[in-house]
Amino acid sequence: MERLPGFRDFYPEPLPDAEAWSSSARRYIFEKWRSVATRYGFVEYDGPPIEPLELYTLKSGDEIVAQLYNFLDKGNRAVALRPELTPTLARMIAAHARNYKKPLKWFSMPQLFRYERQQKGRLREHFQFNADIVGEQGPGAEAELIALAIDTLRSFGLGSDDFVIRLSSRAAWQEFFIKNGGKPEDEYQFYQAIDKLERETEDANREKLKKLGFSLEQVYDFIKKAEPVDGLQAIIENLRARGLSEFVKIDYGVIRGLAYYTGMVLEAFDKKGEFRAIAGGGRYDNLVKLISKGKVDIPALGFGMGDVVLCELLKERKLLPQFKQTIDVYFCIEYESLRLESLSLIQKVRDSSYTVEYPLSSARYDKQFKRAVELDATWFIKLEKNSSGKIVAMVKNTRNREERAITPDEILNLLKPIPKNGII
Amino acid sequence: MERLPGFRDFYPEPLPDAEAWSSSARRYIFEKWRSVATRYGFVEYDGPPIEPLELYTLKSGDEIVAQLYNFLDKGNRAVALRPELTPTLARMIAAHARNYKKPLKWFSMPQLFRYERQQKGRLREHFQFNADIVGEQGPGAEAELIALAIDTLRSFGLGSDDFVIRLSSRAAWQEFFIKNGGKPEDEYQFYQAIDKLERETEDANREKLKKLGFSLEQVYDFIKKAEPVDGLQAIIENLRARGLSEFVKIDYGVIRGLAYYTGMVLEAFDKKGEFRAIAGGGRYDNLVKLISKGKVDIPALGFGMGDVVLCELLKERKLLPQFKQTIDVYFCIEYESLRLESLSLIQKVRDSSYTVEYPLSSARYDKQFKRAVELDATWFIKLEKNSSGKIVAMVKNTRNREERAITPDEILNLLKPIPKNGII
Structure with a gap:
């Protein structure tokens, strides 16, 4: 009997083979995540690994269902294994926002699930460090969150030669989209197209953008100009005061695929460009309002950092310790x-x-x-x-x-x- | 939008209301589990939260499906959210038993799922401390496992006034069943009937047993006599040497519902009898062979301890610390x-x-x-x-x-x- 494709067993040391995942490495990563988050004053939360399907379709639309582990439970409820934690966080905040002093600084380390086409290094589950700040408008929140992402990666021994955080603005892209005659019903598809620019061929990109009424040159030009708007400059200045500016750069090539971002967006990459994004996130000021159906309106932002890409990067850089059972x-x-x-x-x-x-x-x-x-x-x-x-x-x-x-x-x-x- | 019934959100302190589950309490319990297991030389493992449905139906038969979160995934595979970890452990051991020195002492803290009728204190998920010893025949393994269960409960401040571990023998029950003319096809149902003796009415019990060819008096008599077989005496002696005998008693009223047990079985209860079982387990020498379809034959035993009943008991005994975020x-x-x-x-x-x-x-x-x-x-x-x-x-x-x-x-x-x- 075999485990399902795209899922992992976590074995104790000594690992049975080079492909096996180590439970000690998993624990090592979890402890770093938790310890840096705690140092930053974040507190832990978690939600259920299955949620009502509607929690995910509400904003992203029915297209997202194709990538979900969804089913009808025995009570005939449409449910899904969680593909991300942010909608759960929004649901939890909407239910009990009044109980907590603002801003809330919350973190979690959920296992997430996506039914995706099998590819090398692309599993159907991963653990993801999630950190979110809720109830804070200003760029000080963005900077605090980015500093946490940087210090988390630094805690594993990664330096500014190893990774960079690319900062962009969904708000700036939205302005570009509207100013250039984009139609509201195409907005989400436009973000998806921009999000995939670096992963698809020029012809495919050109074709997709043309259908939405944009030329590829027009888009490249906007990315190249990259005029910092939307507080990005204040974020950089804040990070410079912390001595962390070498870890970030403004780069409008980043936009993030998810529909719900409203302001700053970020993606962390290894500098050699060998791996998929190490982390990604941004500001999503309207999500809690949407999930609570208008009852609670509170700004928020956050990022997620997956364990699979991180673990591959640490292995490649020889930064994963040798684990071994020892006794007294x-x-x-x-x-x-x-x-x-x-x-x-x-x-x-x-x-x-x-x-x-x-x-x-x-x-x-x-x-x-x-x-x-x-x-x-x-x-x-x-x-x-x-x-x-x-x-x-x-x-x-x-x-x-x-x-x-x-x-x-x-x-x-x-x-x-x-x-x-x-x-x- | 609400979470699914029977599932929990874990909030940071201060908790929004008396019903809310605390992520700090969850972490406190996990750390105790991990620290006592480590002190006993157990090492951590984990498997996927979803597995092929066949992993669970193989031994328990199709009846178990009614209690599972099972569905067809997008690749048309029959899968289920894991209701227990032991079949996963057996699958992992079957795949890589040769890689490890025997006996293996492994632990895990998985979240498990059952689609059950909603009852007070009966959720549809819980976290369960699992500890198993694989590759050891003698009663020394049983005693080590029971000592771990006892010390785990003691680590939370529970004493011999609070809980007792009832020891029984599936092997003795099997002998009783065969000697008294039970039919092989009724065996699993018979264990199920004995397992529910204390939770159902006398009439219902009598009726069920009669259908299987047994009288209630005959069964009560066997429980009362309780002649220790199957190494139970050696287990008690071993625990006495450790100073732990006050925490256990032989009690044939315990049998465990699952089909795969072969020798000693155990259940831990609060002494006032206010809660469901705190922990349960036993020896299952044939499971790895079954899961590996005959390829690997290795004896094993283990127990599981759920977080929900434990947490209720600790709250009732005022043994759960006050949690609070503090900073430097x-x-x-x-x-x-x-x-x-x-x-x-x-x-x-x-x-x-x-x-x-x-x-x-x-x-x-x-x-x-x-x-x-x-x-x-x-x-x-x-x-x-x-x-x-x-x-x-x-x-x-x-x-x-x-x-x-x-x-x-x-x-x-x-x-x-x-x-x-x-x-x-």
Whole structure:
């Protein structure tokens, strides 16, 4: 039996093969995401992995359904596995905005799902770091959000040689669209066409734009001129004060595909251009109002950063640590007659927060010793009976190779202070 | 727009109402689960939240489909949201058993889904701590697993007055079933009937058993006699050596509903009997062989512990901590003319791992001070210009109320050593 195509199993170390995904790497990424978000004063939230289908079709229209894992549940509700978290956030904010001081700074790390054509490096699920600021109008919010995106990537060891955040303005594109006679019903398709400019052939781009009443040259010209509007300059200035301006550039080639953006939009890319976007987001001031059907009107902005592209980039740059299970204590049971006495001590040592391994059933001494070495145990402990029949604990510190024979009661005194625990 | 019935949103503190689920509580529970599992030498894994439907029908038969979130995906595959993790584990083990030293001790914290009739306290999803030992035959594995379940519950402050683990033997029940003339095709239904004994009326139980050729008295008698077989005595002895025997009792009233158990089975309950089972599991020596269609034959056992019942129990016992966002530094920006200088320092302080909040746009001083108090900031920092026009940092330690005027460069020296960070 195989898992579904486009989905991942996360294995413990040592990984079974080069293609396998590591649960330790997943955890490493999650912890960095959480720790930088916390440092920035963001607090965590989450919603359900399935939501009413309408939550996604409301703004994006029915076209989005083709890319969703959607179905009728047993209560005949049209539902979908979440393809993004922002509509859920908007729903949650709409329900309880009054309860929280503005601005809200919220983050989450949901697993998201899209039924997409299978391509290399393009899975049907990924985990995505989402950070959003709700209830703040000014460019200070944009700068805070971009700084968080930059510092998150920096926390993995990535520098300004590795990535850049391209800033653009959906508002500027909207103005361009209207000024040049675009029809309201074509607006979303126009953004989609601009969004795909860099991924499709010139002919395909020209053809699509022509249908919408635009020439490719006209569009290229607008991108080239790139006159910063809409507070982009203030955002850059704010980031410069933080010493982060080298990580951003204004680039109107970015527009983002989603329909709901209203102001600044951003995409983070690796500088060599080898990978898909590392992160993307923008301001979406009307979404909460739309989801709440007019009841709650509050400005908002956010970004998402997926784990798959990030993980590929970190691997390529050799920035992913080597993961390995380690333990504090290997408790060797050489004599089965001492198993119960050993178990009593194992419990005491674990109660003191040490990570302890031991053989669950009778095993040869050399096999146990080998296992202790594999697990890089700091301490190797074994009970013995001395010549007068008294039980003695042989305790070896594998770091300095000192070995001592002590009474079992003294074990905890010897181990203190608690070493760094064995969490991998 | 509402979320789907039976699903949860997880809000940050302060919670909007008494019914809301807390993302901080979820994280608190996850961290305890992970930390005790790690102390026991278990390593983390995970699989996809959707799997081929066949993975669940293979052993449990088509009846289980009525309780699943199942559908046809866009590639016409019959798939289901995972109702349990054990079949996924069996699939992963079957694929890569050879890569790992036996026994494997693996844990996971998946979200699981069941389409069930809505009842109080019965949701359609929950998170479940899963711990399994694979590749070990003897009762030492059972004892290790049960000790982990006990220590996990103890880590939340629950004691032997709060919960008990009832141990039983599916093997003993199977023997009883065969010896008393049960028909092979009724076996699964018989286990289901025994599993529901305590939750249904005597008449309903009598009726069901009669159809399967058994009398209720005969069944009660077997439960009352409860002659420990199948290594249960060795398990108890092992737990006694660890000082944990007060947390377990042999009780043949437990059998577990799932089809795949083969030996010891267990269920953990609160002692007052107010809640559904806190945890359940057992030995399932044939499942990997079944899932791998005979290719890999390896013994295994495990348990699952859901977050919903656990959280209700902890709330009832007042064992859930009060959660609250806290920060290290509130950086007050009283004068907008000093915003850029403030941002430069905020970045430096965050770079040193402190959690920092500040106003994203112009705000009154008293509002900022109030916010700093709400967030329980350890430090309150503000830039000012002194009479000679030089920028001075006013740094107040809110713990001892000492305030000092220093040069901005000295801030990091003053804050050191790094205080406990503001993770809630």
